[in-house]
Amino acid sequence: xxxxxxxxxxxxxxxxxxxxxxxxxxxxxxxxxxxxxxxxxxxxxxxxxxxxxxxxxxxxxxxxxxxxxxxxxxxxxxxxxxxxxxxxxxxxxxxxxxxxxxxxxxxxxxxxxxxxxxxxxxxxxxxxxxxxxxxxxxxxxxxxxxxxxxxxxxxxxxxxxxxxxxxxxxx
Amino acid sequence: xxxxxxxxxxxxxxxxxxxxxxxxxxxxxxxxxxxxxxxxxxxxxxxxxxxxxxxxxxxxxxxxxxxxxxxxxxxxxxxxxxxxxxxxxxxxxxxxxxxxxxxxxxxxxxxxxxxxxxxxxxxxxxxxxxxxxxxxxxxxxxxxxxxxxxxxxxxxxxxxx
Numbered sequence: 001x002x003x004x005x006x007x008x009x010x011x012x013x014x015x016x017x018x019x020x021x022x023x024x025x026x027x028x029x030x031x032x033x034x035x036x037x038x039x040x041x042x043x044x045x046x047x048x049x050x051x052x053x054x055x056x057x058x059x060x061x062x063x064x065x066x067x068x069x070x071x072x073x074x075x076x077x078x079x080x081x082x083x084x085x086x087x088x089x090x091x092x093x094x095x096x097x098x099x100x101x102x103x104x105x106x107x108x109x110x111x112x113x114x115x116x117x118x119x120x121x122x123x124x125x126x127x128x129x130x131x132x133x134x135x136x137x138x139x140x141x142x143x144x145x146x147x148x149x150x151x152x153x154x155x156x157x158x159x160x161x162x163x164x165x166x167x168x169x170x171x
Numbered sequence: 172x173x174x175x176x177x178x179x180x181x182x183x184x185x186x187x188x189x190x191x192x193x194x195x196x197x198x199x200x201x202x203x204x205x206x207x208x209x210x211x212x213x214x215x216x217x218x219x220x221x222x223x224x225x226x227x228x229x230x231x232x233x234x235x236x237x238x239x240x241x242x243x244x245x246x247x248x249x250x251x252x253x254x255x256x257x258x259x260x261x262x263x264x265x266x267x268x269x270x271x272x273x274x275x276x277x278x279x280x281x282x283x284x285x286x287x288x289x290x291x292x293x294x295x296x297x298x299x300x301x302x303x304x305x306x307x308x309x310x311x312x313x314x315x316x317x318x319x320x321x322x323x324x325x326x327x328x329x330x331x332x
Contacts, residue, residue, distance in 0.1 A: 014181075022179050025317070029253025030183050066185040067215060067223060073182075111183075118184070125230020126184060129251035134183045 005156045028133020032141025035062055039081030040106045041153035044099055048085025055081030072117050080110035103146035107138040172196045172324040186229035186252055190222040198222050203325045209290035209313030211322050228252050235279030241269045244279045258308040286327050
């Protein structure tokens, strides 16, 4: 059932990204990235390993729909999921600030990783774009939406086996 | 071929749109895509009922241009979604006095991926290149790429197209 819920959430996120978020031009005409909240919220609720798996799945779904080099989004999201989960493991006392800060930092790091990886594999013109506008846009959208997204993530993992170690965010 | 735009760019680094017509309607990779205002892009992938169009704002999208008044030809490229195009090759610096305000640039057509005389955009900025030998022109696309609803795919595939 968890897998079914996760698939439903992933498809819904893709539809929302394509139909709403990608049409809302923010800073410098850039828009937010709803899909990067998948690894971030998964990592915050179920830890680094499952955060990385969720990130890989979400990134792969994005890679299937765009013409940029295949696999880069999966790689970036996977790393974001793992790093946010590992960071969360080291936090002793979780506050509401933690998911917001994780979302802002995770989205900026994930987008920067993607740009660097794409540039390394030969994708041209990325560094000449308004990267500041892109980073600010993804950070703002991630920071604003992470709390409702966390509720969705908790609904997905409600009947999942609990991780054995590590502190996890609870409402 | 008239086609409806059914998918916008999903990410900040994806400069493509999806069309509701594909190879079943005679669309092939490389065909130019236009609106009544001007050039939109070219088809980069197609299936039976869908096509993917790379927009002219994509930084990897290069196109030959011709200046309407001087007929000088050059080479331009995109710089990203929502940003102006740049023509930074082959426009001689001596032409700076001959380029009027709001000059329109069109496709060059000479051994180009596009047929000639399709409007591309209006020049909104002129400055000297770093080498001081050529000009760098900034161009605002004529087609409203942020609000594409219907486009026309030209069945033009190069020589004799």
